[in-house]
Amino acid sequence: MLLRGAFFARRNAVDEPRLSRGAFFCFEADTLVRGADLRIGKKFWRIGLAGTVLASALLCAGLMRAQAPGVPNSPSAPNAPNVGGAQGQQQDNEKNSGTKPAQETAPSSGSPSGSSGGAHAYREVVDETGRTVRLPQPVERIVSLAPNLTETVYALGLQDHLVGDTEYCDYPPEAQKKAKVGGTINPSIEEVAALRPDVVLVTSINRFETERALDNLNIPVYATDPHNVEEILNSTIKLADVLGAAQNGVTLAGEMQQRLSELQQRIGELEPRRVLFVVWAEPLISVGKNTFIADALRKAGAVSIVETTQDWPKVSLEEVVRLQPEFLVFTTQNDEKAPDLLALSALPGWRSLEAVRNHHFVLVSDAVNRPAPRIVSAIEDMAKQLHPEAFVDGPGGPPPAAPEKLEKPNTTPQTIPPAEFASLVQNVAGVCAEPEVTICNR
Amino acid sequence: MQPLTLRRLVLRCTALAGVLFVVVVLALKLGAVQVSLYGLAQDLIRFALHQTKEISSNYSLIVFDIRLPRILLGVFVGASLAVAGTSFQALLRNPLADPYVLGVSSGAAVGAILAVMIAPHLALSPDAAVLLTPVGAFFGALVTIAGVYLLGQRDGEIDSTTLLLAGIITASFLNALIMLLLNLISGRDHGGMSFWLMGDLSTPLQDNLQWVMRAGFFLAAGAIYTTASDLNLLLAGEKEALHLGVDVPRVRIVVYVAASILTGLAVSVSGAIGYVGLLVPHVMRMIFGSDHRILIPAAAFGGAIAVVLADMLARTVAAPSELPVGAMTALAGAPLFIYLLRRRMA
Numbered sequence: 001m002l003l004r005g006a007f008f009a010r011r012n013a014v015d016e017p018r019l020s021r022g023a024f025f026c027f028e029a030d031t032l033v034r035g036a037d038l039r040i041g042k043k044f045w046r047i048g049l050a051g052t053v054l055a056s057a058l059l060c061a062g063l064m065r066a067q068a069p070g071v072p073n074s075p076s077a078p079n080a081p082n083v084g085g086a087q088g089q090q091q092d093n094e095k096n097s098g099t100k101p102a103q104e105t106a107p108s109s110g111s112p113s114g115s116s117g118g119a120h121a122y123r124e125v126v127d128e129t130g131r132t133v134r135l136p137q138p139v140e141r142i143v144s145l146a147p148n149l150t151e152t153v154y155a156l157g158l159q160d161h162l163v164g165d166t167e168y169c170d171y172p173p174e175a176q177k178k179a180k181v182g183g184t185i186n187p188s189i190e191e192v193a194a195l196r197p198d199v200v201l202v203t204s205i206n207r208f209e210t211e212r213a214l215d216n217l218n219i220p221v222y223a224t225d226p227h228n229v230e231e232i233l234n235s236t237i238k239l240a241d242v243l244g245a246a247q248n249g250v251t252l253a254g255e256m257q258q259r260l261s262e263l264q265q266r267i268g269e270l271e272p273r274r275v276l277f278v279v280w281a282e283p284l285i286s287v288g289k290n291t292f293i294a295d296a297l298r299k300a301g302a303v304s305i306v307e308t309t310q311d312w313p314k315v316s317l318e319e320v321v322r323l324q325p326e327f328l329v330f331t332t333q334n335d336e337k338a339p340d341l342l343a344l345s346a347l348p349g350w351r352s353l354e355a356v357r358n359h360h361f362v363l364v365s366d367a368v369n370r371p372a373p374r375i376v377s378a379i380e381d382m383a384k385q386l387h388p389e390a391f392v393d394g395p396g397g398p399p400p401a402a403p404e405k406l407e408k409p410n411t412t413p414q415t416i417p418p419a420e421f422a423s424l425v426q427n428v429a430g431v432c433a434e435p436e437v438t439i440c441n442r
Numbered sequence: 443m444q445p446l447t448l449r450r451l452v453l454r455c456t457a458l459a460g461v462l463f464v465v466v467v468l469a470l471k472l473g474a475v476q477v478s479l480y481g482l483a484q485d486l487i488r489f490a491l492h493q494t495k496e497i498s499s500n501y502s503l504i505v506f507d508i509r510l511p512r513i514l515l516g517v518f519v520g521a522s523l524a525v526a527g528t529s530f531q532a533l534l535r536n537p538l539a540d541p542y543v544l545g546v547s548s549g550a551a552v553g554a555i556l557a558v559m560i561a562p563h564l565a566l567s568p569d570a571a572v573l574l575t576p577v578g579a580f581f582g583a584l585v586t587i588a589g590v591y592l593l594g595q596r597d598g599e600i601d602s603t604t605l606l607l608a609g610i611i612t613a614s615f616l617n618a619l620i621m622l623l624l625n626l627i628s629g630r631d632h633g634g635m636s637f638w639l640m641g642d643l644s645t646p647l648q649d650n651l652q653w654v655m656r657a658g659f660f661l662a663a664g665a666i667y668t669t670a671s672d673l674n675l676l677l678a679g680e681k682e683a684l685h686l687g688v689d690v691p692r693v694r695i696v697v698y699v700a701a702s703i704l705t706g707l708a709v710s711v712s713g714a715i716g717y718v719g720l721l722v723p724h725v726m727r728m729i730f731g732s733d734h735r736i737l738i739p740a741a742a743f744g745g746a747i748a749v750v751l752a753d754m755l756a757r758t759v760a761a762p763s764e765l766p767v768g769a770m771t772a773l774a775g776a777p778l779f780i781y782l783l784r785r786r787m788a
Binding site for chain 1: 473474475503504507508509572631633634637638642644645646757761762763764765766
């Protein structure tokens with residue numbers, strides 16, 4: 001009764017015209033002031049405060065309760081039936097549960113846990129950002145959240161285990177047919193969860209928030225973070241081991257290293273070309289020296305004229321004109337860039353570049369933008385366009401690399417002799433296999 | 443103006459709660475993954491009866507672990523923003539007042555970016571590191587709003603025009619600062635922050651943070667509600683209200699602090715979701731009149747409905763990719779605002 005008396009009008013109070021109702025900016029306050037019932041009862045605020053505190057406590061308790069029982073099961077528990085909602089998933093389930101025992105020994109695995117643990121084996125690995133990830137063994141359902149990871153998974157021959165990827169995963173073409181979980185920055189978490197992945201692969205283009213959201217759902221997230229070509233190789237080896245295809249990884253990385261060494265023999269002693277790598281033309285964005293692209297350029301017998309620690313620096317055209325790169329490197333998808341270059345050549349600033357006047361353009365597929373095995377092809381492609389003279393004769397090529405001239409420290413291409421590389425591979429594989437791995441059978 | 447009765451208040455709130463419930467159920471159903479309405483209804487009934495063991499596992503992970511926390515977060519963020527907007531509009535007697543116009547969101551963004559930048563230099567446990575961004579955003583919001591409050595004073599009195607102008611200038615200064623700082627952070631954080639700047643509900647909160655959010659909302663909104671009748675009188679002007687017995691300085695402090703806390707909480711967990719604090723109070727005022735004793739709860743429900751709807755659109759329009767919620771609210775909000783404006787003029 002106190003409430004009604006103090007705060008609310010009695011039903012038979014003076015009926016006032018409903019002037020302010022429906023007005024947009026209801027600040028015509030003189031109509032309000034007339035309502036004497038608007039402010040009666042000085043103690044109301046205490047009652048109100050007590051009421052709200054009580055209500056808030058009740059509501060909080062209720063909501064917490066609503067939240068807590070949620071679903072305690074972890075999505076990675078292989079025994080949970082039918083967690084995925086979509087119809088397509090159901091088929092996948094059947095197929096998977098049918099073939100699981102057979103696949104347990106299938107992809108050769110470097111670690112002993114791969115075949116020993118059965119459905120309840122877990123393995124702890126440390127990923128490239130230093131997080132400890134607990135993975136069910138064997139890894140049978142992989143979701144990739146980046147195009148380069150999708151390519152790597154395909155290159156490792158694990159495409160049958162890849163159950164989902166992003167809309168940007170366009171290579172190899174079959175990858176486009178996999179279930180899509182959205183973009184790299186903004187994937188749908190529920191789509192990922194519905195695929196019931198054993199592991200979600202992320203890399204440096206994905207958001208930390210995505211990683212955290214998946215962590216909260218107990219979905220294992222493995223992150224790669226390569227910064228140069230060597231690290232791409234090592235990352236491939238380690239990823240292969242984590243996914244249970246260690247042998248494939250070592251073979252693949254060995255092939256990549258082999259091709260890089262051969263390339264080095266051809267162009268190693270040539271003077272590096274000074275190039276401008278164009279990520280974006282307007283405004284002009286290039287690459288910093290700590291990116292894997294800059295390293296790929298070094299491997300291709302070139303050196304970027306942009307020397308900054310910033311990863312994707314916006315470069316002043318004046319500076320480019322002053323430095324006069326010998327070649328401009330553009331990435332291309334299906335030769336779309338060709339007309340663009342003509343337009344660019346006509347622009348002031350650009351047209352005063354020697355490279356533009358001489359049509360010294362290097363077009364390379366966008367594989368160079370992806371830290372995946374295919375980058376080796378992109379490096380070879382760039383090398384051929386930058387140093388055509390080194391490729392005129394047959395496969396014999398010029399004599400093996402003489403000791404490199406040390407002009408600038410970071411322009412010297414690094415070569416690792418195959419023998420040394422073999423030990424490196426073993427090292428990496430050993431590191432992956434031994435100290436970081438603990439096996440817990442549950 | 444109709445006199446307010448308890449019956450009217452309860453009826454209005456029940457109606458709005460019903461709409462909110464329908465919207466929440468709809469948001470639970472719709473999403474990138476298809477969920478059947480029948481199965482969902484069954485599960486919800488079991489959930490309500492606390493038979494959680496019998497919930498069919500088909501959708502439970504997606505509906506109860508992914509969508510429900512996100513929707514609840516949207517409910518609280520929307521309600522906070524709308525209540526803060528309503529009270530700022532009444533306090534400053536200016537229809538343009540809005541947490542974002544006052545520079546709060548920019549301040550929160552600067553705080554969040556600074557937190558991201560210093561995070562690697564502090565040796566923090568992963569749990570603490572996760573908390574750093576919302577905490578930074580919250581303090582950024584509070585510092586900004588305190589700064590705007592001080593700038594907006596004139597001869598020791600708050601002048602609403604000066605305060606709004608101070609807010610707008612602060613916001614544009616801080617936005618310039620954001621652009622500068624964004625250039626300095628590295629790729630991975632950059633992607634995250636640029637998404638955060640457009641509003642993002644996709645990151646679930648830790649349980650303890652959810653507690654803070656809820657308790658903070660009810661306390662701050664409750665404090666504002668205790669001044670509802672004073673706000674009605676304040677619409678006449680501060681002098682008039684003073685003559686009618688309103689303790690204007692106290693109301694001003696209570697509302698300002700409480701609304702700042704609401705905004706800080708909302709922005710720190712969801713990033714910048716614009717237009718909710720500006721538009722929802724106006725829509726609610728058109729429907730329910732400008733009596734703040736009804737308007738404040740109505741705005742809370744309206745804000746919740748608006749954000750949950752916007753988030754539902756953000757999740758489904760480009761599925762399976764997700765769009766920023768702030769883009770959705772701005773896309774829907776700006777035309778609605780113009781429509782309301784033209785209708786009023788006609």
